[in-house]
Amino acid sequence: MARVVVVGGGYGGVTVAKALDDVADVVLVEPKDAFHHNVAALRALVAPDWPARMFLPYDRLLTRGTVVRDRAVRVAPDGVLLASGTRLTADYIVLATGSSYSFPAKADRLSTVESLSRYEAARSSLGAASRVLLLGAGAIAASRAAKRQPIAKATQLKEKNFSTCTRSPTARGSSHASHSPWDDVAFSSTYIPKADGSKRPLSIPTR
Ligand SMILES: Cc1cc2nc3c(=O)[nH]c(=O)nc-3n(C[C@H](O)[C@H](O)[C@H](O)COP(=O)(O)OP(=O)(O)OC[C@H]3O[C@@H](n4cnc5c(N)ncnc54)[C@H](O)[C@@H]3O)c2cc1C
Numbered sequence: 151m152a153r154v155v156v157v158g159g160g161y162g163g164v165t166v167a168k169a170l171d172d173v174a175d176v177v178l179v180e181p182k183d184a185f186h187h188n189v190a191a192l193r194a195l196v197a198p199d200w201p202a203r204m205f206l207p208y209d210r211l212l213t214r215g216t217v218v219r220d221r222a223v224r225v226a227p228d229g230v231l232l233a234s235g236t237r238l239t240a241d242y243i244v245l246a247t248g249s250s251y252s253f254p255a256k257a258d259r260l261s262t263v264e265s266l267s268r269y270e271a272a273r274s275s276l277g278a279a280s281r282v283l284l285l286g287a288g289a290i291a292a293s294r295a296a297k298r299q300p301i302a303k304a305t306q307l308k309e310k311n312f313s314t315c316t317r318s319p320t321a322r323g324s325s326h327a328s329h330s331p332w333d334d335v336a337f338s339s340t341y342i343p344k345a346d347g348s349k350r351p352l353s354i355p356t357r
Pocket of ligand 1: 255
């Protein structure tokens, strides 16, 4: 039976590992202790019962295959070297290491317990805030603004291009917004030009 090492236990890696579990010797390598359903991350910032539901342990994912909690540090055609020093041989390697987003869009801790306390802390500071400033008005910020509406006095999206977000289906579709999510939204440039003409991100203390 062919040995398949899947690197990364996000949406892609989990799907491949599960699909091959019956027909191959599958090893899934993932440093986190649970799958993070990050699509729910923004809702988890305002809904107290959501964070715990975003983390799904890997222990029942595979019937035959195994999940190794480690990080791949080098990949060769015939195997994968892990941070622990272990080398996994493989007939096939699937690289599914995805992308990284800063917290809270994706969890930045390997342990579910630590991630849950990060989300809880963020949710409570967001709940205590009377005004929230969002920098960037793409789909993520638009979604967050819509979810934030019921508990914020005002939400500001800072972005150069207003038109990209007025069409956001996520914001329009929010059933939690008591009025249009755009009613008290303001826009401006995200970047401050420096003297030499280059730009640097605007940094604003939030507390
Ligand atoms: C807030 C938010 C909302 C989103 N909403 C949607 C949506 O509604 N619909 C949609 O289609 N998409 C959505 N996306 C995008 C979606 O989350 C990504 O497309 C998806 O996560 C990609 O899955 P992936 O498996 O490729 O990578 P990821 O989910 O990023 O998973 C990669 C995995 O690889 C692991 N990894 C990384 N490096 C290593 C290594 N060296 N060794 C071992 N493991 C490693 C990571 O720990 C991680 O678990 C959203 C994203 C965000 C942030």
